[in-house]
Amino acid sequence: MTKPSSLRNLFSDTPSMQKQFQTLIDAVQPVDGTLTEAAQAHLDDLTKPRGSLGRLEEIALQFVRATGCLKPVLTKKKICCFAGDHGVAIEGVSAFPAEVTPQMVYNMLSGGAAINVLASHSGADLDVVDMGVNHDFPETEGLVQRKVGRGTRNIAEGPAMTEAETLIALMAGAGIALSAHEAGYHLLGTGEMGIANTTPATALYAVLLGIAPETIAGRGTGIDDQRLEHKKTVIRRAIEINQLHCGTPLGTLAALGGFEIAGIAGFILGAASVRLPVVVDGFISTAGAVAAMKLCPASSGYLFFSHLSNEQGHRTVMESQGVRPILDLDLRLGEGTGGALAMHVIEGAIRIYNEMATFSSACVAGKEGE
Ligand SMILES: Cc1cc2ncn([C@H]3O[C@H](COP(=O)(O)O)[C@@H](O)[C@H]3O)c2cc1C
Numbered sequence: 572m573t574k575p576s577s578l579r580n581l582f583s584d585t586p587s588m589q590k591q592f593q594t595l596i597d598a599v600q601p602v603d604g605t606l607t608e609a610a611q612a613h614l615d616d617l618t619k620p621r622g623s624l625g626r627l628e629e630i631a632l633q634f635v636r637a638t639g640c641l642k643p644v645l646t647k648k649k650i651c652c653f654a655g656d657h658g659v660a661i662e663g664v665s666a667f668p669a670e671v672t673p674q675m676v677y678n679m680l681s682g683g684a685a686i687n688v689l690a691s692h693s694g695a696d697l698d699v700v701d702m703g704v705n706h707d708f709p710e711t712e713g714l715v716q717r718k719v720g721r722g723t724r725n726i727a728e729g730p731a732m733t734e735a736e737t738l739i740a741l742m743a744g745a746g747i748a749l750s751a752h753e754a755g756y757h758l759l760g761t762g763e764m765g766i767a768n769t770t771p772a773t774a775l776y777a778v779l780l781g782i783a784p785e786t787i788a789g790r791g792t793g794i795d796d797q798r799l800e801h802k803k804t805v806i807r808r809a810i811e812i813n814q815l816h817c818g819t820p821l822g823t824l825a826a827l828g829g830f831e832i833a834g835i836a837g838f839i840l841g842a843a844s845v846r847l848p849v850v851v852d853g854f855i856s857t858a859g860a861v862a863a864m865k866l867c868p869a870s871s872g873y874l875f876f877s878h879l880s881n882e883q884g885h886r887t888v889m890e891s892q893g894v895r896p897i898l899d900l901d902l903r904l905g906e907g908t909g910g911a912l913a914m915h916v917i918e919g920a921i922r923i924y925n926e927m928a929t930f931s932s933a934c935v936a937g938k939e940g941e
């Protein structure tokens with residue numbers, strides 16, 4: 572499926588790409604834990620019993636630590652939906668044909684997809700990023716062109732991408748986050764579109780987290796029992812055939828990932844390098860996040876896991892990371908939909924932190940005995 576692309580030719584110098592990528596990773600600093608005490612004291616001084624806003628308080632603390640700012644601003648939000656095709660679609664692992672990837676990109680560009688509605692509902696701007704769709708799109712507003720190839724190779728037969736292609740996709744994602752930072756965004760969200768991409772996501776989890784793939788392989792777009800068994804076989808074959816390439820997180824991402832998944836991982840690393848928090852969507856976006864955290868553990872503090880996907884396996888993955896996602900709405904769509912919804916909650920938490928009165932400013936008596 573993959574053909575040479577102009578982008579790939581531009582960056583064919585792998586050592587220099589590796590150097591650039593290392594510079595990006597080195598720029599990611601751990602979140603600022605020294606602010607926790609002051610931020611907690613502020614939360615405790617607001618006119619409410621201590622801790623009564625539960626996870627909103629935790630979210631506000633995390634946002635302060637991530638941004639390194641005791642008075643954080645959160646008004647401008649952007650969701651980037653990364654799109655890519657997958658060679659493994661030919662194995663019949665999805666309930667839908669691969670043509671749906673470009674068709675859904677067009678749908679997003681004309682405003683008709685779920686993510687258009689929910690991004691607009693949460694006041695977030697939306698860009699669709701062509702990381703590797705097997706179709707040439709005309710220049711369109713809202714479409715960011717970063718095509719690395721026209722779909723990955725079939726992971727059941729060998730590596731999805733070369734390490735060079737993976738570095739290009741990672742750096743493209745990082746560049747998009749850096750541009751968003753320059754444009755003044757305060758919070759980013761991930762999304763994805765790519766028929767068959769629950770298959771590489773599952774294979775990545777299995778290898779990066781050491782989880783048996785059959786326990787986390789799910790129905791994706793709605794495959795039946797027979798196709799699910801076949802999908803598990805395909806994933807097992809992909810892991811086996813790519814074993815030699817999976818010695819490092821980068822090698823694993825290249826062998827078993829996808830252009831949009833690598834784009835998401837890079838997007839997260841780019842955002843983390845400039846202390847820009849990212850809301851991670853569901854099952855596939857989380858695979859990009861896990862890859863980012865394996866490549867650079869310090870990036871984890873910048874991530875808000877938006878929701879628990881209904882896709883089989885997401886709970887196991889979240890538990891393995893010690894994460895309790897913000898929402899649990901039985902969503903299993905992707906595109907960034909869960910992230911868009913969780914932005915409401917995060918924005919609510921920051922408004923609470925910034926706008927509530929304190930006991931002294933509102934002349935409210937404190938807890939008896941204190
Ligand atoms: C119409 C349509 C819209 C979507 N929006 C997101 N996905 C989601 O489903 C796909 C992954 O599931 P699988 O691995 O089973 O193919 C991805 O494109 C994901 O974004 C969609 C899928 C379809 C069919």
Ligand SMILES: O=C(O)c1cccnc1
Pocket residue numbers: 769791792852853854855856880881882902903904905906
């Ligand atoms: O949770 C998700 O993101 C998801 C689940 C199934 C299919 N597509 C996306």
